[in-house]
Amino acid sequence: MRALARSNAQEIADSLKRASTRNIRRTSPPSLSARSMAKFLIDRVRGNLATSGKSALERAKKRLCEAFGREP
Numbered sequence: 001m002r003a004l005a006r007s008n009a010q011e012i013a014d015s016l017k018r019a020s021t022r023n024i025r026r027t028s029p030p031s032l033s034a035r036s037m038a039k040f041l042i043d044r045v046r047g048n049l050a051t052s053g054k055s056a057l058e059r060a061k062k063r064l065c066e067a068f069g070r071e072p
Contacts, residue, residue, distance in 0.1 A: 008056070009056045009057075009059035009060040009063055010060075010063060012038075012056060012057065012060035013038075013060040013061075013063035013064045013067060014067075016034045016037050016038055016060065016064060017030070017034050017064060017067055017068075019034070019037065020033040020034035020037065030068070031064070031065075031068035031070060034064045034068070035061060035064055035065070038057060038060055038061040038064060039061070041057055042054065042057050042058070042061070045057075
């Protein structure tokens with residue numbers, strides 16, 4: 001996924017939000033879809049990513065909640 005190529009939490013959050021709102025096959029709301037993608041990325045790269053990358057993904061997950069107007 002291209003979101004991992006970014007190092008800035010805001011860019012990652014924007015990328016995941018854009019992907020979740022454009023997806024026409026989703027069965028859940030875009031906010032849940034985006035958070036699920038973020039959680040998947042965190043789980044997938046858990047052992048292969050530096051600490052800074054992991055923290056950027058965690059911050060991106062919080063920013064997604066803010067972008068969709070939900071509690072983190």
